[in-house]
Amino acid sequence: MRMKSIRVDDWVFFFLTLSLCVAARFLLSLLFTTNSSPHKQKSTSEAALPIPPGPIHIPLLTPLLWLRRSLFDVEPLLRRLRAEYGPIFAVRITFRPAIFIADRRLAHDALVHHGAVFADRPSSNQANNLITSNQHNISSAPYGPLWRLLRRNLTSGILQTARVRLFADSRRWVLGILLRRLKARAEADAGVVVVMESFQHAMFCLLVLICFGEKLDEKAIGEIEAAQRRLVAYIVKLNVFSFFPRITRLVFRKLWNTLVAIRRRQEELFIPLIRKRRERYQQLQNQEEHGDFVYSYVDSLLGLCLPDEGGRELTDGEIVSLCSEFLTAGTDTTATALQWIMAHIVKEQHVQRKLFDEIEAVAGAQAEEISEDDLQRMPYLKAVILEGLRRHPPGHFVLPHTVSEDVSFNGYLVPKGSPVNFTVAEMGWDEKLWAQPMEFRPERFLAGGEGEEVDLTGSREIKMMPFGVGRRICPGMSLAMLHLEYFLANLVREFDWKPVEGEEVDLSEVLELTVMMKHPLRSRITPRM
Template sequence: MKLPSNDDFAFLLLTLSLCLAASFLLSVLWPTSSRKERKGLPPGPLYIPVLTPIFWLRRSLFDIEPILRRFRVEYGPVFTIRLTKRPAIFIADRGLAHDALVHSGATFADRPSDNQASRLINSNQHNISSATYGPFWRLLRRNLTSGIMHPSRVRLFGNSRRWVLDILFSRLRSRAEADGGVVVVMESFQYAMFCLLVLMCFGEKLDEKAIEDIEAVHRSLSASVVKSNVFSFFPKITKIVFRKLWKNIVAIRRRQEELFIPLIRARRKSNNQQQQQEDGSSVYSYVDSLLAVRLDEDNGRELTEAEMVSLCSEFLTGGTDTTATALQWIMAHLVREQHVQQKLFDEIKAAVGGAPGEEISEEDVQRMPYLKAVILEGLRRHPPGHFVVPHTVSKDVTLNGHLIPKGAMVNFTVAEMGWDEKVWVSPMEFRPERFMAGGEGEDVDITGSREIKMMPFGVGRRICPGLGIAMLHLQYFVANLVREFEWKPVEGEEVDLSEKEELTIMMKYPLRARITPRMATN
């Protein structure tokens, strides 16, 4: 994360530097409590009051990955970085991650307190990803998994997936015709996923302008979330120094409410579930399920409109950014490794025929093991997030002989676990065959319940509740894209796999490919 401007940073540095001498003096004169807190913690680099937070303030988790790898070698598989008074523990070993998230799952299932900006966005941590582990979180998660993510519900969106697939094909063809067969795919992937998730969320096929408005505020909010980490450090000061950023976040949230609340109210007004069948225009939606939620521990009250806005925002984020990002990475490898694309197309032809135009259905993809292997390899090699949302522990606990104190922020190095050379042969290569019979990933369990070999969706009680639908959407769209078009590199260009961080880990240089309708060549 970069600061908004050099002037802002200089001002912050000057302001905080005035406190530096006092901070050192206090740490020398009254060291007892801090030293007791440090006793037994995993090892880590020296913490210098004020200066250490400033050092990390200018960096995102993506930026510090090389530093974390060095710390892993220097300090071992569990180490501590002190950013504030609360230590941040990093676990960089898949066995220890399994001990924490599975064997001690309840203890590690809580979330740390958010900064003020994040609390504004998530309604004071009243969404699934940030809520404290307890009855409220269980209710929200159960509502999502049974109300909208249950396989019986997912099947009802079959016509919706077909509708979105047609939108995606139309956009790709239009862009290819305009640029001699060349497409830049990410924008089309994002828009298609957004169309699908907006329909699943609000139950209506909105017009293009409405979807673009929702997508625009979503993108603005996502960008602000990355920058909002600055408010975790010296909040009283940073809220003043970065007042423009704060005002911008407030304005974006207000705009989001202006767009979402009328849709929620319209759904409430016409909420007759007997008439909400899958007819192509109105379906049972996530909002429908939220309208029925009652908080027993809070006198049976309904969710507030602000809480529903936060939950809808979370739903769209979880289903669009991660899926579109993974889809682009997978298609990039199919363009780069033509033999993998051909092998996948051969499987598709054997299963459903090679003629384009007809949809490959949800039932069809279940008969394609190599397709699933391609998806798993894409998620292993390019997990959408290199770290899960931070956990915290509800009580003091010992892990690998070290104290993990109550309230400590705990991070897990997701990407590194999927690239472990002790598990994966040539882990940085893209080889779907490793997930086929005889490969090292043949029996991999991506839920991590037995052991952790990769954890793109997290592991344990906080595992992503959308795992099943994410896998379905990736298999569905990859299979249909490969049968409809032949994907080749643009002449004179190589597919660059460099990464950059936004809300997810994306391609630094968006994929450009030459597509040809299969009917012209097969």
Template structure:
């Protein structure tokens, strides 16, 4: 408690100084005004932000947008935060003026530590380093030709997931809580894509544990966004905890990176096999080992920088996909008629006794795609994109968007816009079929924004294609394998809470009945 009082007083003095200086400075910016918003209460606003996440403010934001309009200003800190909830304005900013709005905020002390001073795709400033890292990921790992090479790994992970769910369904009362199984399966797949090896379960669990610890603690590290020299002293135990997490992460990741470097250098690996005749699968780490820093004399990336990029790769592709998978299957449990229609489509393509649904089969399943799209529209794993910023003052909708302001876009609200979607809070895959309001919708938002679960513009999620493939592949195979039934006496609860992603407040519990004989 004394720590918080000391921090409160320190912030009060600093903010008073800032306000005095701002009044003495020139007033040239008064020609344009910031978007409207509620009155800023300096100390109280900052303290509230220290203790809460952006998700907690979502109901408040809805009422503020209703009062002030689609663009509003909140002064959560001394730096204004702009919130944009209008699809057309989001398109103007992120697509039409994409380069202008493509930058990221200055990193906090905690973020600099965890990203090796902004050496990952999500936090790097818009410029040569960001272009290099993003181009490497999209061309070397996420290119469709590369993704096909990981098909055996997807089958391996599908077997892990199905066996895990079967085992749980055959014990106790037969009720399965599925989220942990989804997360572990997706994590196995991303670990393989990252390091190119089927690691043993203990190693995978160790990597998963440190990543989970990092994500679960991240909100606590917001405090270091304010007066870091002081907060690192006031909250020194918290800072030491962050240092320990990073050290543990490096202790696990760096030996894997070094082993990959050694194996890549063995003769024959360029042809897909090494001299022991083992298949060499090109991995994300392999692509990073040869990169040269465009802004630092052409040096290669350090081991710490590669650790940060691997951490981003694993986190970005695991919880988001597992979360979307849980939301979609929860709706299939809730709406048995949708599940039955999907199963009918699957059997029409692969037969009732078909084996694994292969990726080429997915192209013949329009209703499956509609189910996935509706899941992403109704339950986007993130309700906001990572904040953008601009390097120079710009104007949007007649308002000043100042240099360095945090610019936020309300992903969920755009997918729930009643002007575009009839009964937007209902789960109706048919809206994405011929004649529906979502027919032919451009999920990238390049033409217009109707939904943006992956963001849009220059900073759109590079893993969009991989995520769609994984969702289609696993949903189709899980519905082929099991009948997903409600637990007797329990209604499926679709209320939300924030973890790393926006997940079900009460995780999905279901009865699984195998559709096929072993």
């Protein structure tokens, strides 16, 4: 689902208004900086440090040029800036410079050695506050007690190894949904399937079950999925509300009203499920036997208290925001990564043959499915997935970090509150580390390869960072790897994947919420059994 373009006359009115506001702000700043001393002086050492180098900033024109580009259009420009200014540079888009770090050693220094300082998030605009309940979720919460509480709750309540094992039957159920869906699509189109929609649906079914603790019917899942898809389609447009909030809400009132409607629809769908879960959870507190009850993400949130906010419990609206975050983060990134990997499985037939041979050797020809224990004995399977994540990380940038105080870093000043961005894709394509980095070669992650024993957490060294690094590393990394291994192995064992006759597998990219295939993968599949 794609959002219609914002009208040109809206942009003209917005920037005319913005011009007047900036001019007034500039004159006032001149007046007050000329006739009064600043309230706070920086230390002598900080004042002497320059901000990282970057292109010239032209008020009004520079923000307009950047806002009119998608992030994907900006990537080639950022590569040129890196070549011109070095591994750390600044781009002035707003009143604060945006810092870009495009070197794996500098990224390690920032995110690991100075992790606490670089772990904050930029201030949120009003649109993000609407969909995150004023930053009451893990990805946008400022670095502090709330963030620690929410993240610890997720990792210890749902993502711990013992808890993840309890959802093995759920993964088996969703695998059945995915295989039946692919077979039906293939039968309807002479054996050809477009895989992404099926991958997204399967991942969504699984995450809904883990989130709400029950197998919903197709209608209910479809309604939740449609609401989340609509939200995702609009997320990339929210930055416009970072500039002069009162004005942008007037100029882009249709966009704002759409966001309000999306949020209202989420609450209509999620809150009845949350309240139903609360009632059952309360009933079970007085029972010794819990039957087939499976602890869900919502359950972990129901009794969670916020010590820094008077010890109050989370509101239903805040739980909606956390559930929305859980579903989006766990669905799109995994489905996107799986599609990219399958594209290379189809394109590189020798990789598919080698992977299938390993699967047969470990699981056996007569096994009904590949168990999760079998996955631990498949090094080539893991190598294929790691190569897919290195070559095609679902996000070419992690969510922006910011520093909690003025920081001296690599000879430059990183100002407090400035967004700090890390070029994830470029680090995985570093020619100094990876031989022929744009080739898909899983063997590089086997014994003797340059990626052998790669550390995905980046705690020792950053060679690739598809899940981020440091204190803000994706908490669902292990779960995502399990899902990729489980579904990829079973898909390759179940079907022989071939290119469609007369069609090339096109690896061109396009940015949506994640970096997707510009032309979704089409493949001819044939059941192996």
